Amino acid sequence: MLSKTTEYALRAVTCLAGQAACGKTPSSAEEIAGITKNPRRYLHRVMQNLANADLVESRCGSQGGYSLARSAEAITILDIVDAVEPLGRICNCPLNLQSHTSLCPLHAELDRAYAATEEAFAKVTIAGLLNSTNPIIPLVE
Template identity: 80%
Template sequence: MLSKTTEYALRAVTCLASQAACGNTPSSADEVAGITQIPRRYLHRVMQSLAHADLVESRCGSHGGYSLARPASAISILDVVESVEPLGRIFSCPLNLETHTSLCPLHAELDRAYAATQQAFGKVSIADLLNSTSPIVPLCDSL
């Protein structure tokens, strides 16, 4: 359901949040690419989208790199998803059929699923992911 670009964006933001929690900010592109296993060239594109959405900041220079533009507790999964590839809602017939003055049962059900996904993603912050009680830590090979 989520594209590779969206997956990469979620990894990158989670990585930056984790690095910030450890006091390691900003993080270089090489650090983020290594931790997240995002190809370096693709990472640049993802970070541009995140910066455009005011989720990530970048600084040039020897002490430069990427950091979150706001606290991880103020960034939801939905914020990240919407920054790179917004979830499509269905408000009218995709086929432009004149007789479909409202959504048909198929498209109404699909739109309900999209709405539920948006709601679920909006309830979970990046900080929630990092503060989870799960023994599995995001982006780490836990033993």
């Protein structure tokens, strides 16, 4: 359901939030790529999308790198998905059939699923993921 690009963005933001929680900010693209196992060459595009959505910021120079533009408590999974590849809601007939003045049962059901997914993603913050009671810590072996 989610593309590799979205997966890479979710990993990158989670990584930055984890680094910030440990007092390590900013983080270099090299560091992020290593921790998240994101392809280094592709990471630049992902980070650019996140910066354009005001989720991350970058600084140049020897003390530069990437950091979160807002707190992990204020960033949801939906924010990240929307920054990279928003879920495609279905507002009208994808086939442009003139007789379909409203969604047919198939596309209405698909759109309900997309709406439910958006709602679920909007409820989960990055801080919530990092503070989970699950013994498995994101991005840590």
